[in-house]
Amino acid sequence: MNWLLLIIAGFFEVAFAFCLGKAKESTGTEMLLWYAGFIIALSISMALLIKATQTIPIGTAYAVWTGIGAVGTVLVGILVFKDPINFPRLFFLATLIASIIGLKMVSH
Structure with a gap:
């Protein structure tokens, strides 16, 4: 159960990074709502991380939490904010995903 909470916490980490990106593009009340x-x-995210x-x-x-956040934020950057896509970036993203899976496999 706590692994599920940790994964959800990672998704909320992606959400807060997304909100920061949108706030940077906004002004006035909209910016305050993103913040x-x-x-x-x-x-x-922090509450779920503490529980996990x-x-x-x-x-x-x-x-694992930061890894999910990093992978998710890179993907959001590519899909939403039109960040560049290139081989080195995708290669290191894949190694990060492999490392997250490896940590899960060796944890008791």
Whole structure:
């Protein structure tokens, strides 16, 4: 169950990064709403990470959480913010995904 919470926490990390990106593109009230979304997503992400670390080692949980956030944020950047796509970027993204899977496999 805590692995599921950790994965959801990672998705909320992606959400808060997305909110930051949208806030950067906005002004006025819209910008403030994106920043509010950032704070909400950040709070949920941290609360779920804290809950997950009750049974998952902190080093593993943190690495998986940041890995999900990094992979998700890169994908959101490519799909939403039109960040560049090139072989080195995709290669290292794939190695990051492999590392996350490896940490899950070796954790007790």
